[in-house]
Amino acid sequence: MPLRTVMGFAAFISNTAPSVPMGISEDSIGQVQRTSGIGHDRHVLATGNDPNGLQVGTSQDVRGQMNFPTKETGFYQLCLSNRLNHFGVVQVYLNFGVFYEGFDLQNSPDMERKKINDTLEAIEESTRKLQAHVFHMWRFYNFARMRKAADYFILQSNYNYVNWWSLAQSLVIVLSGVLQLYFLKRLFNVQPTTATNKPRC
Template sequence: MDSGRERVDQTRTQTGGAVVSEEQGWLGTVSLFSTASGEGSAGPCSCPGWRERGRLGSRMLLLVFLALLGSAGCPTTEPLSRSSQDPVFHGADRYDFAIIIAAGTMECFWQFADQNGNFFFNYEVQRTTGIGNDRNILVTASDPSGFQLGTSQDVRGQINFLTKEKGFYQLCLNNQQNQFGFMQVYLNFGVYYEAFDPDNKQPEERKEMNDTLEAIEVSTHKLQLHIFHMWRFYNFARMRKTSDSFLLESNYSYVNWWSMAQSCTIVLSGVLQLYFLKRLFNVQASSRQKC
């Protein structure tokens, strides 16, 4: 044998005209069977024990390889930190926009609010399509626990309540009654606070604040509330104006198409009358000769 190959121990045993040769190397133990006359075949041992051990070993190696590959290449996800130091995105205090709700669907929105706040939700259906043109829409408001605080089903309406707990309040608009057309709804919702928040003030600032500054602050806060309510009335007027504009455009289109249809009907009826009158006075010449 060459020096580069591993040493192989061979032992031969003479039993009953058969020669059994066992070779041991780095690949394991291999048994070679041959007959006494020299005719036979050489190959791996057909012993079931060695085959089962080889299969189990290959499976274990495959599992270990897959585990190492998964831990190295796949990213891990962790839950969001709920510590009080991490800020949570609350969004703005007030929103106003228009949304199109498809037929037979429901749209929901969430608004964050602290305790002891005044929550308001105003809506108005500006435009609708479909066969029945039912402009009523179902609106619901729920607290962070899922308890329903108010419902409204009309062309326009509002839901107002006090926020008793801190969290995200759910607002849903249901258009499942209208199965053949969409709705365009204008929304105006949010939360405002009438009282001051003493937690946002430092103790030193509260001590140094005198009566004059406190009176100025109270007056400023009242002015802000009045401006806010003026903004709400402005949004009401804008909602009505947009709704009236869509209604005028719809009526204008309806009148134009109906007038055109009536004009076509009048012209067609006149043509038909002339045609039938002409046929009444149309005398066909007879083929007989007069005497």
């Protein structure tokens, strides 16, 4: 029966480090959640390399996915580059999944001698399909969580942006009103006339 494992976490990538290598597996999904700094470019360059250093996949989007079969054992790495977002830090949520094909625990000689009836074979096939569906449901659930977190951070950033600009505009409006009142008051200010201080024609 095939075995499946899923792992997810978030990583911060600064603009000073050219790439961040990480160990990866056969199925990798990445999602940029939030950015900070001057340039708010949400694109991140991600490349996957096999143990020999050959490139097996690449992605340069806000949301990227790399699927590739692993043919040899070793350290597979995912390099993330934040070269597009200058003067800032990017938070990326990563989700790794491993799918082992042909990993059968029932290949022993004792089990091969026994004949399993049709009912048990049907139950085993249904269980295998159910496990595959649950695995893909978990993947889509993690991907939906990544999108929800990214949308939340975008909404929070826009909310702060609108609040600060609204405050700045309110201050400008109040200041311009005070200045207009001051100049209008000076315009209609009449000097008192005395014997020594008479208005000129």
